Amino acid sequence: MVELADLKTVGQPSWCPGCGNFPIWHALKRAIVQLNLEPHNVVIFSGIGCSSKMPHWINTYGFHGIHGRALPIATGAELANNNLTAIVVGGDGDGYGIGVGHFIHAMRRNLNMTYIVSNNQIYGLTTGQTSPTSDKGFTTKSTPTGVIEVPINPIALAIASGATYISRGFSKEMRQLTKLIVDGLRHKGFALIDVLQPCVTFNRKNTYDWFSERVYKLEETGHDVTDKKAAFLKSLEWNDRIPIGLFYREIKPTYEDELAQIVEMPLVTQRIEDIDIRPLMNEFV
Numbered sequence: 001m002v003e004l005a006d007l008k009t010v011g012q013p014s015w016c017p018g019c020g021n022f023p024i025w026h027a028l029k030r031a032i033v034q035l036n037l038e039p040h041n042v043v044i045f046s047g048i049g050c051s052s053k054m055p056h057w058i059n060t061y062g063f064h065g066i067h068g069r070a071l072p073i074a075t076g077a078e079l080a081n082n083n084l085t086a087i088v089v090g091g092d093g094d095g096y097g098i099g100v101g102h103f104i105h106a107m108r109r110n111l112n113m114t115y116i117v118s119n120n121q122i123y124g125l126t127t128g129q130t131s132p133t134s135d136k137g138f139t140t141k142s143t144p145t146g147v148i149e150v151p152i153n154p155i156a157l158a159i160a161s162g163a164t165y166i167s168r169g170f171s172k173e174m175r176q177l178t179k180l181i182v183d184g185l186r187h188k189g190f191a192l193i194d195v196l197q198p199c200v201t202f203n204r205k206n207t208y209d210w211f212s213e214r215v216y217k218l219e220e221t222g223h224d225v226t227d228k229k230a231a232f233l234k235s236l237e238w239n240d241r242i243p244i245g246l247f248y249r250e251i252k253p254t255y256e257d258e259l260a261q262i263v264e265m266p267l268v269t270q271r272i273e274d275i276d277i278r279p280l281m282n283e284f285v
């Protein structure tokens with residue numbers, strides 16, 4: 001049985017005290033333990049940002065990539081060995097800004113991976129610039145007169161793009177967050193867990209208290225997670241009341257299920273000697 005101690009690393013997180021990444025880190029480790037996922041069968045991918053440092057502090061395989069490119073790196077690894085459990089972590093700047101194109105394509109492909117976004121509505125690592133999810137009017141040192149753009153809505157975008165497990169957690173709701181991650185990992189297909197993750201150092205607007213006054217749990221409302229239209233309507237709620245929990249789930253074939261080359265077995269287990277390239281040589285050489 002996998003235990004929390006198996007996931008312990010030599011180094012400890014360097015996040016600011018009180019950072020909303022700590023509960024996400026704990027929840028992810030608990031989810032791995034609950035599902036008894038052997039650390040050598042798990043890979044955690046990330047881009048660049050405070051949240052993207054997470055793979056250093058969970059003792060599975062990890063790939064700390066480059067800004068915005070965690071999903072394509074994970075895609076490559078997943079297609080090479082789809083027996084592994086692929087988990088992608090990172091920030092709102094990473095996934096919804098520079099990496100937003102990859103985000104959309106990974107979802108429309110319904111790749112079998114779990115994507116946990118620490119959505120603090122700010123660039124934390126670079127000391128507090130606006131991100132694509134910053135609220136309109138939000139001020140920072142680089143936008144002293146306030147953001148003039150409309151924020152990206154990751155939940156609505158995920159519904160429109162074809163993701164098959166779409167959820168939102170909150171760092172203060174550890175039990176619900178752990179369950180969302182467990183169910184996301186169990187789900188066959190692209191699972192998004194967008195997490196309201198207070199950045200206690202640079203985002204003084206969207207704080208633990210600000211969210212606590214507004215969040216409510218979808219599972220306590222009778223919300224039908226198979227109803228795409230209802231999920232979309234829920235995704236539009238923000239400011240006064242903010243839904244957290246599972247918005248939408250759908251069962252459909254994954255990209256890997258339909259990719260002829262890996263339907264039989266993962267690419268890494270195929271032997272090059274077994275592949276007869278003579279017909280190709282005859283045709284093209």
Ligand SMILES: Cc1ncc(C[n+]2csc(CCOP(=O)(O)OP(=O)(O)O)c2C)c(N)n1
Pocket residue numbers: 048049050051052067090091092093094095118120122123124125126131
């Ligand atoms: C190609 C590239 N552009 C810009 C940067 C600078 N940079 C590093 S992290 C970051 C944004 C971090 O914000 P986010 O992804 O939301 O992560 P957080 O730190 O908030 O967890 C930026 C712009 C970079 N490292 N690489």
Ligand code: SF4
Pocket residue numbers: 014015016018019020021050051120124125198199200201202
């Ligand atoms: S800057 Fe913000 S996101 Fe980064 S570690 Fe500190 S509190 Fe967390």
Ligand SMILES: [Mg+2]
Pocket residue numbers: 049091092093118119120121122123124131
């Ligand atoms: Mg961020």
